[in-house]
Amino acid sequence: MRLLTLCRTRQHPTWLPWLRQFSTQTAVNNKNLKSSYDVVVIGAGHNGLVSAAYLQKQGINVCVLERRHVIGGAAVTEEIVPGYKFSRASYVLSLLRPQVYKDLELKKYGLKVYLRDPNAYTPLIEPQTIKGNKVTSLILGRDGNKNREQIGQFSSTDAQRFVEFEGMLDRVVSSLDPLLDSPPLYLPSLWQQSSMREKFKTLQSLRNLFKCVKGLGKDSVAFYELMTAPATKILDKWFESEPLKATLATDAVIGAMISPETPGSGYVLLHHVMGEIEGIKGAWGYVEGGMGSVSQSIANCALDHGANIFTNKSVDSILTKDDTAVGVVLEDGTEIKAKVILSNATPKVTYLDLLPKDCLPPEMVKEVSLFSYDSPVTKINVAVNKIPNFLANPNDSINSIMPHHRCTIHINCEDTSDITKTYLDAKQGRYSRRPMIEMTIPSSLDPTLAPDGHHVVLLFTQYTPYHLENGQVWDEEQRNAYADLVFDSIEDYAPGFKDSVVGRDILTPPDLERVFGLTGGNIFHGAMSLDQLYMSRPTSQLSNYRSPVSGLYLCGSGAHPGGGVMGAAGRLAASTVIQDRKQFGL
Incomplete structure (x- = not known):
């Protein structure tokens, strides 16, 4: 099947009319x-x-x-x-x-919105034998009993600790939640020439901040660690099994040019559990x-x-x-x-x-x-003619949608050290041969996105530097070379994926900047440090x-x-x- 690759660049303006026709x-x-x-x-x-x-x-x-x-x-x-x-x-x-x-x-x-449950799926490239049992993957969702069962495959201690960890995160988020809906503390108003009204508002913000911090209670130490410590330190303190730690570590680095070993990476993890859908805290969903x-x-x-x-x-x-x-x-x-x-x-x-x-x-x-816009992200959007079939959890039939297809699927994310290695490559101006990949398949829940039996696969990948080493640029050859590496990784976990591809859209950091106006390609409009x-x-x-x-x-x-x-x-x-x-x- 012919692979349709869309790499819209300044050197290929002929794509633009076609793109607009089908937007x-x-x-x-x-x-x-x-x-x-x-x-x-x-x-x-x-x-x-x-x-x-x-x-x-x-x-x-x-x-x-x-x-x-x-x-x-x-x-x-x-x-x-x-x-x-x-x-x-x-x-x-x-x-x-x-x-x-x-x-x-x-x-x-x-x-x-279509609510997702389960939420996270980490297939293992090689099955592990733990206490005589064959373990192929980790699946996490909103069902506490199922989470304990899944994590318990790797560690019974982690299964119990995960309940405590989630409780801690929930309490911290609940305490800080009001800060997301209120203006921040504006300290300059205290010493600059400003109205009494502005000074009062600043004092009010200060009181709100103290109230939130006070509300943390016994979780104050955990919150301080989340704000300042490396995610690895936090996760090592709580857990012992690498697949669980690595799965959680992806939320600590997603969209950020940091590694799990970077001080303060715990906050990015916290930021990604601050949401809710339909009143359900921490829920994630696909929009129809x-x-x-x-x-x-x-x-x-x-x-x-x-x-x-x-x-x-x-x-x-x-x-x-x-x-x-x-x-x-x-x-x-x-x-x-x-x-x-x-x-x-x-x-x-x-x-x-x-x-x-x-x-x-x-x-x-x-x-x-000096505001930092460092970004590690390349987004690859893929059209496929069948649902991926993972070796770790094979499909019931050729195109059957399994629960794990509805998750964020973590590829090359079985060990936090692997994530750190890809980060270090990017800091040298290189992209790794085993990039960190978050795969989602929204058409697994939303039938409006693709023809019957076909799917859209969205790949959020890291780490790709904005500037490549030795003066290289993100031209069509480099884009496709990187995308091919990403597809090779997916093929290792889900053989047949490459043959299913109908077309792909590759957006490196410079492309994200050019297309969407995201300075440096940073999806957050600036690093969340x-x-x-x-x-x-x-x-x-x-x-x-x-x-x-x-x-x-x-x-x-x-x-x-x-x-x-x-x-x-x-x-x-x-x-x-x-x-x-x-x-x-x-």
Whole structure:
């Protein structure tokens, strides 16, 4: 079967018309673009759409400008291969904040989620014999008894400790949960010239922080370790079996250019268990129609209240006058005036690329320049004509969907040292011959994504450096060479996978930056390291969603509380705008 490989590069522009023909076209309004609005939102990523919906519900006239032909940013569905709909960047849902879900009535506006259970599957490349029993894989889900049985294959001690570990994580998340829905502590207001109202808000945030920390109680030590220690230290403290530790370690490094041995990697693990779906804590699910349906449901809410959303409108610069944002200029030269500008772009794009060069103080420019966007991710979207068949847990029939097909499938993740090795390769400018792979098959639950009997397979792989060694670049040859290595690894676990491939879409870090505007290819709009979180996201001077340029706000994942399809940054930025309108009449 002919393999259709899509590597859209600047050297291959002929692919673009074909791509657009088969993209999932999301509905936007059919209004004409006007010359002025109350608010302009730069970028129709999910956070920008959340901001637009909240503001429009307040009767504020909002215009959203998206440079691509489709809305959603990284939460987007695209029909890259005809008949197969891919969640092209982000691929599973859990972190969307319940308040956003409720306030914007997203179920009413079309959001449907298929809950996954089990959640995680780690097949072993070679079966292990433990106490006379043959062990081939580890499967984890929401059923505590089944988890104990699965982990007990490797260690009865770990089976019991896992219950305690999950309880600790749940308590920590519950204590910190309010911080995700509140503005961060903004320390500069205590010594800068600011209103009493701002100082009071800062003191209130400080009280909230102390309240959350106090609520940790006996888990304070565990929380401190999660924030500061390497994931390996934490996991070694709790468990003894490597397949379990390695499975958990993937959540500590996913999307981050760190290894399980990096101090602070425990926080990334914590970040990925902070979500819930349908009131179920820690649950993950697939969105019907792909992740673009999340963005579309938010857009539907905004449009229903009168918002204006336009695609193929690339913003070239932000207009300023007397240190105040007064509008934007599109790439075609069109000027659109506005009293408020919200940017869903990364901090680098917002403050260093779109603003005139003299708008920010030099020291702030330097701080923003130092914000880290290191990314290890290459996303590969694959169309296949049959469900993978894993040696560890063979299918009941040729194309039968097994419970483990609905999980996040961890490949080359049986030992934490293997993950560290792939990281060290990337730090030298190389990609490993055994990359860390998270495979998901959303069509195992959602029949709308692929033809009958066929499937979409989404591969989130690490570690791939942005810059390759010896001056090499991510050209078509390098992309395909890496993808072939990934497929070879999958073939080792699921023979026949390569023959089932109909087409593939390869997105290296530079591609993620070019296509989705993700600086450095970082899916979080900036590394989720301790020095770039909460009151330091993106910097201490810019952590309150505002900027020194009056009327300009940051609403994307580069603001608190950070990355993932959460919607929290968009809601908090919109709330800040609403407060400022009331106070200053913006």
